[in-house]
């Protein structure tokens with residue numbers, strides 16, 4: 210079953226609680242919260258205070274994508290604020306394993322995100338500790354960008370390796386996901402699809418979620 214995680218980056222921040230409740234009611238599985246620090250990526254977004262405020266209005270789990278340098282500095286605050294899954298970038302700290310241990314020790318799920326130019330081969334050392342590998346299908350920093358097809362073989366390679374190890378770790382994809390790209394990533398092995406513009410910019414989010422799910426599930430099981 211494909212899971213969909215709408216990204217708040219394409220929501221109207223002045224009406225955030227109402228917009229998020231709308232996608233929750235429409236059947237979203239996760240809420241994807243993009244955190245940016247202006248260093249790791251050339252953009253700024255939100256911090257733990259916003260996560261804590263939203264937590265009072267939303268029941269679906271929070272998927273917090275940290276696009277920040279040295280994420281270990283802020284992991285405990287995001288968990289305290291209500292994150293259910295915390296994903297850090299492979300490129301953002303020299304001590305990825307230590308940060309994964311920190312996230313797990315706080316009782317939530319842990320993910321590692323890979324920029325388009327990162328192969329992810331070293332991730333094999335972490336698979337036993339990881340709940341999610343997030344494959345960026347755009348360069349991180351902005352919503353509404355175009356999907357990078359060259360990343361698809363990486364999704365397929367990770368899927369094969371995870372299947373070989375009978376791992377329960379899921380592959381999440383993030384960036385430029387819509388009804389055209391959803392079948393491509395689902396066929397390659399993605400189990401969680403992040404979708405910002407495709408859901409929050411749609412007139413009818415329920416219809417947008419349905420279209421994404423149908424497109425992805427029509428792709429058949431991963432090879």
Ligand SMILES: O=C(CO)[C@@H](O)[C@H](O)COP(=O)(O)O
Nearest residue numbers: 218349350353384385405406
């Ligand atoms: O992490 C990011 C961007 O850095 C994403 O979560 C985007 O916000 C997804 O938006 P769309 O590409 O689906 O509009």
Ligand SMILES: [Fe+2]
Nearest residue numbers: 216243274383
């Ligand atoms: Fe994201």
